[in-house]
Amino acid sequence: MKIINTAFLTSVSALSGLPEETFPEIVFSGRSNVGKSTLLNSLVGVKGLAKTSATPGKTRLINYFVVNHEVFFVDLPGYGYAAVGHAEKAAWGELLSSYILQRRSIALVVLLFDSRHPAMQSDRAMVEFLEFHERPYGIVLTKDDKLTQKQRVQTRRIMESCAAKAKFIVNYSSFSGKGKSELLAHFDHYIR
Ligand SMILES: Nc1nc2c(ncn2[C@@H]2O[C@H](COP(=O)(O)OP(=O)(O)O)[C@@H](O)[C@H]2O)c(=O)[nH]1
Ligand SMILES: [Mg+2]
Secondary structure (H helix, E strand, O other): OOOOOEEEEEEEOOHHHOOOOOOOEEEEEEEOOOOHHHHHHHHHOOOOOOOOOOOOOOOOOEEEEEEOOOEEEEEOOOEOOOOOOHHHHHHHHHHHHHHHHHOOOEEEEEEEEEOOOOOOHHHHHHHHHHHHOOOOEEEEEEOHHHOOHHHHHHHHHHHHHHOOOOOOEEEOOOOOOOOHHHHHHHHOOOOO
């Protein structure tokens, strides 16, 4: 897809306030600080649309963006941030899993993993959850600009073994734009 138009729709903090399922959704999920907000801004080409935060773990909202008047991009709260307590982590996990199970209009879940630390425990748990519930998902390996070629090959090998049902694995750098057109091309299969 080519992104022509993006508008912020709304932020919600609880499953009770979700917007109507007007459009198919592409949902973005990943650990706090993985580079999700930066990726969303780079994808849609609007700096500052999704807020990048200096304080990881502070984004607890589900943010909706309407893209091309035909699809929602949904920014889910980051998971796995070390500095929050167990109870809070459990509450976020609950919100994430309930959202993914309940929301019928989800067309694709995009899991963002940090290229340098792929398949951490909470990432593997997300993959298992999505595979168990047979939800279509793809993987974006963020911050590719920080990798050596050797690390890149290793990371890909790890991902291919632990995320067997991923529809795609894309190496991405929000700084260089690497992976952007590849990722947008994958989205075409899920929005119509
Ligand atoms: N080197 C590099 N750093 C990135 C990239 N994308 C994001 N970052 C940095 O990673 C940090 C977290 O980014 P942010 O988008 O706020 O992460 P979020 O918590 O997942 O939304 C920031 O310091 C970004 O500048 C990237 O493609 N390459
Ligand atoms: Mg963010």
